[in-house]
Amino acid sequence: xxxxxxxxxxxxxxxxxxxxxxxxxxxxxxxxxxxxxxxxxxxxxxxxxxxxxxxxxxxxxxxxxxxxxxxxxxxxxxxxxxxxxxxxxxxxxxxxxxxxxxxxxxxxxxxxxxxxxxxxxxxxxxxxxxxxxxxxxxxxxxxxxxxxxxxxxxxxxxxxxxxxxxxxxxxxxxxxxxxxxxxxxxxxxxxxxxxxxxxxxxxxxxxxxxxxxxxxxxxxxxxxxxxxxxxxxxxxxxxxxxxxxxxxxxxxxxxxxxxxxxxxxx
Amino acid sequence: xxxxxxxxxxxxxxxxxxxxxxxxxxxxxxxxxxxxxxxxxxxxxxxxxxxxxxxxxxxxxxxxxxxxxxxxxxxxxxxxxxxxxxxxxxxxxxxxxxxxxxxxxxxxxxxxxxxxxxxxxxxxxxxxxxxxxxxxxxxxxxxxxxxxxxxxxxxxxxxxxxxxxxxxxxxxxxxxxxxxxxxxxxxxxxxxxxxxxxxxxxxxxxxxxxxxxxxxxxxxxxxxxxxxxxxxxxxxxxxxxxxxxxxxxxxxxxxxxxxxxxxxxxxxxxxxxxxxxxxxxxxxxxxxxxxxxxxxxxxxxxxxxxxxxxxxxxxxxxxxxxxxxxxxxxxxxxxxxxxxxxxxxxxxxxxxxxxxxxxxxxxxxxxxxxxxxxxxxxxxxxxxxxxxxxxxxxxxxxxxxxxxxxxxxxxxxxxxxxxxxxxxxxxxxxxxxxxxxxxxxxxxxxxxxxxxxxxxxxxxxxxxxxxxxxxxxxxxxxxxxxxxxxxxxxxxx
Numbered sequence: 001x002x003x004x005x006x007x008x009x010x011x012x013x014x015x016x017x018x019x020x021x022x023x024x025x026x027x028x029x030x031x032x033x034x035x036x037x038x039x040x041x042x043x044x045x046x047x048x049x050x051x052x053x054x055x056x057x058x059x060x061x062x063x064x065x066x067x068x069x070x071x072x073x074x075x076x077x078x079x080x081x082x083x084x085x086x087x088x089x090x091x092x093x094x095x096x097x098x099x100x101x102x103x104x105x106x107x108x109x110x111x112x113x114x115x116x117x118x119x120x121x122x123x124x125x126x127x128x129x130x131x132x133x134x135x136x137x138x139x140x141x142x143x144x145x146x147x148x149x150x151x152x153x154x155x156x157x158x159x160x161x162x163x164x165x166x167x168x169x170x171x172x173x174x175x176x177x178x179x180x181x182x183x184x185x186x187x188x189x190x191x192x193x194x195x196x197x198x199x200x201x202x203x204x205x206x207x208x209x210x211x212x213x214x215x216x217x218x219x220x221x222x223x224x225x226x227x228x229x230x231x232x233x234x235x236x237x238x239x240x241x242x243x244x245x246x247x248x249x250x251x252x253x254x255x256x257x258x259x260x261x262x263x264x265x266x
Numbered sequence: 267x268x269x270x271x272x273x274x275x276x277x278x279x280x281x282x283x284x285x286x287x288x289x290x291x292x293x294x295x296x297x298x299x300x301x302x303x304x305x306x307x308x309x310x311x312x313x314x315x316x317x318x319x320x321x322x323x324x325x326x327x328x329x330x331x332x333x334x335x336x337x338x339x340x341x342x343x344x345x346x347x348x349x350x351x352x353x354x355x356x357x358x359x360x361x362x363x364x365x366x367x368x369x370x371x372x373x374x375x376x377x378x379x380x381x382x383x384x385x386x387x388x389x390x391x392x393x394x395x396x397x398x399x400x401x402x403x404x405x406x407x408x409x410x411x412x413x414x415x416x417x418x419x420x421x422x423x424x425x426x427x428x429x430x431x432x433x434x435x436x437x438x439x440x441x442x443x444x445x446x447x448x449x450x451x452x453x454x455x456x457x458x459x460x461x462x463x464x465x466x467x468x469x470x471x472x473x474x475x476x477x478x479x480x481x482x483x484x485x486x487x488x489x490x491x492x493x494x495x496x497x498x499x500x501x502x503x504x505x506x507x508x509x510x511x512x513x514x515x516x517x518x519x520x521x522x523x524x525x526x527x528x529x530x531x532x533x534x535x536x537x538x539x540x541x542x543x544x545x546x547x548x549x550x551x552x553x554x555x556x557x558x559x560x561x562x563x564x565x566x567x568x569x570x571x572x573x574x575x576x577x578x579x580x581x582x583x584x585x586x587x588x589x590x591x592x593x594x595x596x597x598x599x600x601x602x603x604x605x606x607x608x609x610x611x612x613x614x615x616x617x618x619x620x621x622x623x624x625x626x627x628x629x630x631x632x633x634x635x636x637x638x639x640x641x642x643x644x645x646x647x648x649x650x651x652x653x654x655x656x657x658x659x660x661x662x663x664x665x666x667x668x669x670x671x672x673x674x675x676x677x678x679x680x681x682x683x684x685x686x687x688x689x690x691x692x693x694x695x696x697x698x699x700x701x702x703x704x705x706x707x708x709x710x711x712x713x714x715x716x717x718x719x720x721x722x723x724x725x726x727x728x729x730x731x732x733x734x735x736x737x738x739x740x741x742x743x744x745x746x747x748x749x750x751x752x753x754x755x756x757x758x759x
Contacts, residue, residue: 102647103643109641111644
């Protein structure tokens with residue numbers, strides 16, 4: 001288990017840029033929520049977004065898979081490239097994009113279906129399984145990756161809503177993993193969980209880093225320090241500081257970052 | 267004294283008590299409301315309620331009991347030969363009370379003086395003449411014993427009323443004084459007033475329940491009476507509905523099955539029309555429509571729900587029926603001859619379906635909107651399209667509610683009358699052809715009870731048995747709908 005006091009390894013495993021965001025602004029009606037943010041998300045790295053409530057970190061996260069499209073009054077400007085391809089281009093189908101950029105939400109939101117059907121949902125939609133056996137494999141593999149297989153293998157056909165909060169969240173992670181995304185976005189995935197479930201999910205995030213680029217929004221600075229290699233600090237819609245997690249937490253360049261991580265503002 | 271005056275007096279005492287109670291409480295707290303247990307107005311209400319409630323309750327009880335007491339006293343004092351000459355004691359008593367009412371009418375119209383109406387010098391002939399002149403309902407000539415009994419009846423009633431007024435006012439005063447004596451700063455007036463409010467709410471709730479029970483009982487007794495006259499097995503399993511109004515029962519065939527079949531058939535057609543259209547409309551309105559479209563389409567759809575069913579009936583009779591005949595009838599567009607006349611199961615079913623569309627769509631719309639946004643986000647986040655999300659996540663999540671909405675719509679369809687009368691005709695028939703005229707239970711209830719119906723014949727009483735069957739069926743459907751909704755509701759969160 002990860003230790004609270006130890007910072008995660010400082011070495012960023014990979015310097016390849018997975019997502020490059022340039023001059024991204026987001027407007028809710030007339031209200032500008034994100035003000036010209038530039039961020040590079042590295043491949044196979046956990047990037048944490050921290051900042052006080054309402055600073056726009058979740059909004060920014062939702063730009064990466066165009067979830068903001070589902071909000072009528074929301075408007076995104078700027079340039080976001082996934083592997084060099086502009087995700088806001090007309091040629092990009094947001095639905096296809098979301099299959100590549102998976103998302104886990106703040107509150108566990110399993111569908112009112114069985115555990116199996118919850119995980120099989122994505123693969124079925126995208127036609128990832130050739131046969132029933134294939135689908136069974138995908139479901140098992142995803143549940144294993146979600147670190148919940150052992151707990152649910154005997155009741156795959158029980159409703160997913162009957163699980164505990166922590167199990168539900170890991171089920172949602174397994175569900176997101178099942179579509180084999182390249183990037184996993186996590187919007188405060190542990191805010192509804194108790195410390196034990198949080199530790200399980202954090203451990204899981206660290207494992208997921210081997211395969212995916214993970215972006216996590218969190219309110220907990222300890223969590224950011226524990227799981228991420230890179231950290232971005234947002235304040236009032238601005239990106240204040242972005243760098244290696246160790247550097248942000250031990251030697252912040254900006255006064256504002258320092259005040260936030262030492263708990264003076266927030 | 268008229269009742270209205272009595273009530274006004276009680277309310278005046280209460281209003282006076284309110285002011286006094288409020289002031290008394292304030293005085294006890296040295297005119298500083300902060301030292302009171304409750305707000306000053308609660309002390310006022312405490313006095314007012316203690317004035318009104320006992321007085322009005324006594325009034326109600328008195329009004330219920332007094333006629334019974336007077337009736338029993340007068341009827342036991344009647345000479346036995348008088349009872350024998352009339353055919354029954356009940357008829358005689360109603361004659362007496364009619365004459366007594368007539369005397370009061372005559373007095374109030376000034377035809378008869380109060381003294382004369384009460385005095386024994388009034389003879390039967392003048393009384394008859396004067397009552398008739400006053401416009402009172404007097405069937406035949408009043409005889410002297412009846413007149414004197416009526417005078418007794420009237421004087422007992424009148425004096426009872428006066429005593430009642432007096433007692434009620436005394437009780438009101440006593441209540442006010444008791445309430446006032448409580449009004450000091452430590453009295454928990456707020457709790458007392460809130461208790462009264464709670465009983466008021468309980469009362470409102472029980473009225474609804476008691477009414478339901480009352481309706482059931484009114485059906486039950488007549489239904490039992492019907493089954494005494496007509497064998498239940500013929501009613502429930504009879505394949506023919508042929509009431510005869512000419513003879514006194516016997517020759518009538520009162521089998522419920524053709525009617526139940528008609529009811530079910532028309533309801534099924536209605537649901538086949540209403541459920542897909544209503545559901546699709548709900549999905550469009552809640553998931554696809556922009557706020558502007560939703561803003562005018564939803565109220566527009568709900569206007570359909572406000573149209574009286576008789577208007578739908580006219581629509582069925584004048585528009586849909588002929589239209590269907592021009593398609594399915596002789597020389598119609600399709601070149602088939604399935605439909606003979608405008609009145610058919612299809613006509614009524616389609617129009618009833620149209621009537622149910624807003625019912626289904628509005629309920630389903632609410633239910634679909636109640637599916638948490640987190641479900642949609644979860645599905646979109648996995649790369650599902652809107653349509654996939656609706657088909658695989660939203661509809662399954664909302665299904666229990668939608669099933670409930672459909673069952674509620676079904677129980678409305680089963681209870682519908684006017685559209686059937688005008689759209690489906692009145693012929694009770696067991697047939698599979700949806701282009702034939704049929705009729706339903708409700709339509710037959712109407713036709714059995716309209717016109718001159720003798721409530722002792724099975725032909726009229728069958729209406730209650732039909733109503734009871736219908737009530738049981740719709741009750742069952744509603745209970746089933748509630749059960750489904752409850753059973754699956756917990757899956758939402």
